[in-house]
Amino acid sequence: MTAALRFDPIRLPEKCEQLRKEVRAFLAEEIAAGTFDPNKPNREDTDAPEFSRRVGAKGWLGMTWPKKYGGQERSFLERYVVTEEMRVANAPTRRFFVADRQSGPVLLKYAPEHIKMDILPRICRGEICFAIGMSEPNSGSDLFAAKTRATKTDGGYLINGTKIWTSSAHIADYMIAIFRTSPPTKENRRHGLTQFLVKMKQPGIKVNPIGQITGQYEFNEVVFTDHFIPDDHVLGEVDGAWKQATSELAYERSGPERFLETYYVLTELVRAVGPNPDTRSAEGIGRLVAQLHTMRRMSVSVAGMLEAGKEPVVEASIVKDIGTVWEQQLPHRVRDLAAFVEETATNRETLERQLDFAIKTAPKLTIQGGTTEVLRGIIARGLGLR
Amino acid sequence: MAESDNIVVETAEKIFADLADPQTINNDKKNSWQAPLWQALSEAGLPLSWVPDDLGGSGASLADGFALLNAAGRFAVAVPLAETMLAGWLLAQARIASPEGEMTIVPAGPKDRISLDADGALSGRARGVPFAKAARHFAVLAHGKDGAVIALVDASKTRIESGLNVGYDHSDTVTLDKVQPITIKPAPKGLDQTILMLMGGVARSLQIAGALESMLDISVRYSNERVAFEKKISKFQAVQHNLARLAGESAAALAAATSAADAIANAKSFNDEVYLEAASAKIRCAEAAEKGGGIAHQVHGAIGFTMEHILHRYSLRALAWRDDFGSESYWAVELGKLIANRGADELWPLVASR
Numbered sequence: 122m123t124a125a126l127r128f129d130p131i132r133l134p135e136k137c138e139q140l141r142k143e144v145r146a147f148l149a150e151e152i153a154a155g156t157f158d159p160n161k162p163n164r165e166d167t168d169a170p171e172f173s174r175r176v177g178a179k180g181w182l183g184m185t186w187p188k189k190y191g192g193q194e195r196s197f198l199e200r201y202v203v204t205e206e207m208r209v210a211n212a213p214t215r216r217f218f219v220a221d222r223q224s225g226p227v228l229l230k231y232a233p234e235h236i237k238m239d240i241l242p243r244i245c246r247g248e249i250c251f252a253i254g255m256s257e258p259n260s261g262s263d264l265f266a267a268k269t270r271a272t273k274t275d276g277g278y279l280i281n282g283t284k285i286w287t288s289s290a291h292i293a294d295y296m297i298a299i300f301r302t303s304p305p306t307k308e309n310r311r312h313g314l315t316q317f318l319v320k321m322k323q324p325g326i327k328v329n330p331i332g333q334i335t336g337q338y339e340f341n342e343v344v345f346t347d348h349f350i351p352d353d354h355v356l357g358e359v360d361g362a363w364k365q366a367t368s369e370l371a372y373e374r375s376g377p378e379r380f381l382e383t384y385y386v387l388t389e390l391v392r393a394v395g396p397n398p399d400t401r402s403a404e405g406i407g408r409l410v411a412q413l414h415t416m417r418r419m420s421v422s423v424a425g426m427l428e429a430g431k432e433p434v435v436e437a438s439i440v441k442d443i444g445t446v447w448e449q450q451l452p453h454r455v456r457d458l459a460a461f462v463e464e465t466a467t468n469r470e471t472l473e474r475q476l477d478f479a480i481k482t483a484p485k486l487t488i489q490g491g492t493t494e495v496l497r498g499i500i501a502r503g504l505g506l507r
Numbered sequence: 508m509a510e511s512d513n514i515v516v517e518t519a520e521k522i523f524a525d526l527a528d529p530q531t532i533n534n535d536k537k538n539s540w541q542a543p544l545w546q547a548l549s550e551a552g553l554p555l556s557w558v559p560d561d562l563g564g565s566g567a568s569l570a571d572g573f574a575l576l577n578a579a580g581r582f583a584v585a586v587p588l589a590e591t592m593l594a595g596w597l598l599a600q601a602r603i604a605s606p607e608g609e610m611t612i613v614p615a616g617p618k619d620r621i622s623l624d625a626d627g628a629l630s631g632r633a634r635g636v637p638f639a640k641a642a643r644h645f646a647v648l649a650h651g652k653d654g655a656v657i658a659l660v661d662a663s664k665t666r667i668e669s670g671l672n673v674g675y676d677h678s679d680t681v682t683l684d685k686v687q688p689i690t691i692k693p694a695p696k697g698l699d700q701t702i703l704m705l706m707g708g709v710a711r712s713l714q715i716a717g718a719l720e721s722m723l724d725i726s727v728r729y730s731n732e733r734v735a736f737e738k739k740i741s742k743f744q745a746v747q748h749n750l751a752r753l754a755g756e757s758a759a760a761l762a763a764a765t766s767a768a769d770a771i772a773n774a775k776s777f778n779d780e781v782y783l784e785a786a787s788a789k790i791r792c793a794e795a796a797e798k799g800g801g802i803a804h805q806v807h808g809a810i811g812f813t814m815e816h817i818l819h820r821y822s823l824r825a826l827a828w829r830d831d832f833g834s835e836s837y838w839a840v841e842l843g844k845l846i847a848n849r850g851a852d853e854l855w856p857l858v859a860s861r
Contacts, residue, residue, distance in 0.1 A: 126754060128762035130769035132861055141859070209855050392851035403843030404836060410846055411790035411839065414783055414858055415763040422762060439755045500754050501747035504727050 126436060130418065131425030137202045144206040147179060151212070159211045160471055162385045162478055163337065168292050169213035170247075176207075176214075177247025182221050186229060190237055191245030197428040201421065205377035209384060215289060215339075220244045223373050224251035224297050231356035231365065232318065240295070240318075254284040254298025254319065254343065261286075262495050264299070265311045265363065269345060271300035277352050278302070278317070280325070280345040288489075290328045290341040293321050299362045311363035316356040323348065335481040373490055375423035375437035380416045380444030382486055383479040386455040386472070387413070393459060393466040405458040409451065416444050435503030442496045449486045452479035515556060515571040516578050522547045523582040529817040532585070545586050545609070554591035555605050562604040564595055572596075573768035576710050577761075580717020583820040585676055587611055587638035589710045594646035597703060601657035601692035608643040611636055613660070613681050617704045617833045621683060623651035628685040629658060637831055639679035640669050647683070648694065648703050655699050658688035674820075674827035702777050707832030708789035709771060712764035715792040718825040719757040722803040725818065726750060730806055740806070749802045756799035763791040770861070780860045782845065786838040793835035796825035 152159055156172050176182060181203045186192025204222075207214050225244050228237055243249045260266035269282025280300055290296065296319040303313035319326075325348030330338040357365045387409055394402045420440050426433040456476055462469065487493045501507055526544040548554055556572040558564020567575075572592055579588050587609045594610035614621060614633035621631035629649050639645070645660040664686045672678035727750060730741035740746050767788035774781045800822040804811045811818040829835060846854055 126758045126761070128758055128765070130762075130766040132769075205859060209859075388851050388854055391846055391854055394847055396848050396850065398843060398847045400840055403841075403847060404839040405843065406846055407786070407839030407841065407843030408790055408794075408835075410783070410842060410854070410858070411763075411787035412794075414787040415759050415766075415791040417858060418766040419759065419762040435754075436758070439758050442751070443755045443759060494748070497748040497751035498744075500751035504723075504750055504754055506727065506730065506741040506747050506750060 126439065127426075127433075128419050128422040128436065129425065131198075131422050133198055133202065133421065134196075137198055140199055141202045141206060143179075144181070144203055147175075148206065148210045148212055151175070152210070157211065157213050160385075160389075160475070162211050162383075162475055162482075163335070167213040168216055170216060172213055173216040173247035173250075175247070176217060177245055180245075182217055182247050183225050183241060183245040186225060186241060186245070190229070191242030197424050198421070201377065201424045205381065205417075208377055208381040211385060216250045216292065217244070217247050218378075219253060219289065220249065220251035220295075222376065223253070224295070226372060227297055227316070227356060227365075228318070231316065233353050236318065236353065249294040250289055250292050252287050252290045252293035252296040252321070252343075254287055254290075254296045256284065256286045258283055258285050262492050265305065265314065267299055267301055267314055269298075269300050271302050271315060271317065271350070273302075274349070277354070278350045280317075280319075280348040280350060282345055284343040284345075286331075286340045287343050288340045290321070290343045291330055291338075295319060296321055296343070297356065303360045309363075313360050314362040315359050316362045316365055317350055318354040318356055319348075319350060320354075325349065334484070335478065371423065371427060371432055371434050371437040373437075374441040374496075375420055375427075375433070377417070377420055379441045380413065380420065380448050382445075382448045383451045383482060384413075384448070386452050386475050386479050389468055389472040389475055390455045390459055390462075392468045393462045393472050395463075395466070399461070401461070402458055405454065409454060412447055416440065416447060420444070435500055438491075438496045438499045438503075441491065442493055442500065445486045446493065449483045452476055452483055456480070513571050513574060515553070515567050516574045518551050519548070519553055519575050519578050522551060522553075523578065523584060527582050527584055529583060529820050533815070533817050533820060541586060544584075548586070548588060549607070554588055554609075555595045557592050557596035558599050558605045562599050562602065563607075564599070564605055569772040570768065573709070573713055573765075573772065577713040577717045577764070577768075580714030580825075581721050583718055583721070583824050585674075585820075585824070587641055589714060590638050590642070593703075593707055593710055594642075594644070596706065597646040597648065597657055598659055600695055600698055603657060603659050603690050603692055606644050606659070609638065609641050610644045610646055611638050611642040612703070612707060613639075613645045613647045613683070614700070615707065615831055617700065617837060620700075621647055621649040623649045623656050623658075623691070624685070625652075627691065628687055629660065629683045629691075630685055631683055633681045633683075635670075635672070635678050635830060636681045637672075638677050639667050639681045640677045644689075645681065647688065648700055650700075653693070655694035656691055657694050657698075658691040660686055660688045672827035672830065674824035676824065676827065678827070678830075697776060704832045705777065705782065705785040706771070708838065709764065709767045709785050711828040711831050712760070712788035712792040713768060715796050715825045715828050716757070716760040716764040718821040718828075719753075719760050719795055719799045722799060722818070722821045722825075723750070723753050723757045725821075726753060726803045726806045733808075746806060749805060753799050753802040753806075756795040756802070760792045760795035760799070763788040779845065779849070779857060783842070783857055784861075786842040789833065789838050790835040790842070793829035796829055800825055 180193050184193040184195045271278040299314045302315040306312045327344045329342040552565030555564035556567040560566045590611040595605040615636045619633040647658040647660050666682040668680040733740045767784040770781050770784035
């Protein structure tokens with residue numbers, strides 16, 4: 122038999138439901154106070170430092186991490202609940218989301234103790250923002266083609282080169298990036314890259330915003346010119362970043378953010394069709410909800426596997442593949458179904474405005490954080506095809 | 508669910524491996540495999556898994572029975588195992604003992620209705636009843652003036668117009684014309700035709716998911732054997748990506764079906780959450796049968812289109828199973844109505860309820 126893919130029917134434990142109530146109550150208060158508008162999905166363009174601190178004060182950042190670093194030692198399933206409630210509410214999570222999801226876990230695993238003690242508690246308090254420095258102008262999906270150099274110098278490294286498509290770099294306090302410390306070898310083209318912690322807003326770093334087709338400025342070009350990074354900011358093995366990259370992917374790829382990005386248009390469609398939909402609308406909504414429910418069950422299942430200490434890399438890639446294709450198609454399906462919605466629907470304007478934004482957002486969803494093509498390559502490897 | 512973790516599934520898998528090997532069955536033009544397979548399954552008590560000991564069954568849990576159906580799907584088993592299990596389950600709901608032999612469910616679709624008249628006779632027509640031709644008894648859910656009733660009916664007392672579904676299994680039209688049942692009792696409170704259809708739909712979902720697991724398995728194996736353009740076709744990126752999509756469809760079907768089975772096995776009642784699980788499973792598994800089965804055929808090329816190859820045993824059956832106990836279109840409309848009726852702000856709480 123082919124290596125079996127497992128998606129055991131994990132249920133969220135009771136304590137998650139209590140937590141869910143707390144998160145919903147918190148978000149309702151924030152909405153009432155005018156922190157954000159849940160009907161405006163363009164949260165990526167909104168930096169909300171005060172909101173970030175309040176989420177931190179609730180203990181909802183780094184919540185799975187050890188207490189000595191400011192964490193709560195809670196489960197991945199509890200973190201899952203916080204993440205999905207924030208997503209569905211369109212809360213402005215941009216300032217803390219990357220740090221909480223992946224930068225923190227990388228530091229936990231590879232940073233020296235004094236850096237962990239310095240940075241992790243600040244992530245947990247919602248004070249600092251992280252960016253990820255992977256892509257370069259000539260190195261996107263092909264991560265190992267990265268050319269930005271880290272040249273050894275006294276007490277550290279000098280960085281020269283350019284990272285690109287770097288989300289939040291313009292507000293980030295830190296970046297976790299890969300730089301070339303050695304050329305690739307004949308035997309291993311992945312050799313020679315090293316993971317670094319970069320302190321942003323320092324000499325030798327210039328951040329240039331790049332306009333996106335949504336009209337937002339969310340990603341950037343980051344140019345390094347003789348930027349100095351001290352030795353203790355090396356994360357893990359010099360020249361060995363390739364060994365470190367894969368284990369994080371399961372965290373990055375299977376979360377609710379991988380199918381809920383355009384969810385708001387489905388809610389608004391249900392509102393627009395009203396309590397007595399025609400057959401066409403009912404069937405369309407029924408199918409979309411069945412697909413959504415299935416993906417969420419798969420995603421929760423992966424969270425359960427992570428909680429159990431497994432590394433479900435293939436399963437996580439499947440969640441991201443199916444989830445991102447779905448959230449990409451969703452605005453178009455909703456548009457199809459909304460075509461015959463009564464002109465009198467009270468939320469018609471909201472739905473149209475949301476569709477306009479979601480349709481512009483859609484193309485990026487199957488590109489960011491691992492393209493569909495890369496994911497299918499990983500799944501194929503898991504099936505024993507490569 | 509590739510490796511069995513319970514005794515019911517282990518027993519079934521051993522019988523399937525010995526007596527329901529797809530290649531052997533496919534080569535056997537006389538269907539001489541059917542009787543020994545059914546006999547072995549019956550001797551192991553599997554068709555009456557969901558019937559308590561005191562009603563003539565083997566009293567397995569709902570969860571074990573669902574896992575058994577998933578295994579049956581992996582072997583594309585073409586005897587009325589699922590049908591007899593569901594019939595036994597339905598009869599047991601009204602504390603009616605199950606007889607020996609093959610049974611099936613009447614009606615097998617949400618729109619057909621059987622009615623009970625004042626003198627205790629059953630009338631009505633049910634289309635697309637799986638394996639009606641092979642069944643000795645029917646478990647019937649009918650509607651009387653005092654509500655739903657459950658009845659055990661002798662198949663020979665009904666008129667059966669024989670038909671075949673796209674998977675070449677019997678899918679027949681059953682007509683009851685003032686038929687006196689062997690036993691008839693009121694259905695327990697809360698059990699109605701919708702719940703019977705959801706149970707049947709989850710059974711079919713698990714079978715489809717099992718068939719897709721096997722389609723993935725044999726497609727991967729074939730791609731690693733077949734050489735074209737001087738290399739194994741598994742080395743072509745286009746083929747790899749197709750198989751990755753098949754893996755995704757197989758995974759989605761398995762996740763949806765096992766989640767729904769788990770929800771029913773642990774449910775206190777058929778509330779909206781369980782309805783969402785069961786309807787979603789049928790919808791998503793039916794979609795996966797189309798998409799995933801299509802890829803399995805594409806990978807196999809012409810050989811997969813032949814009767815002599817086993818692929819069609821899985822692909823066509825998975826497609827046929829979409830139609831039983833309410834198609835995906837039917838359930839999508841019903842689920843859509845439920846969602847609309849609850850209102851936009853109640854959608855997320857429902858989806859996130861488990």
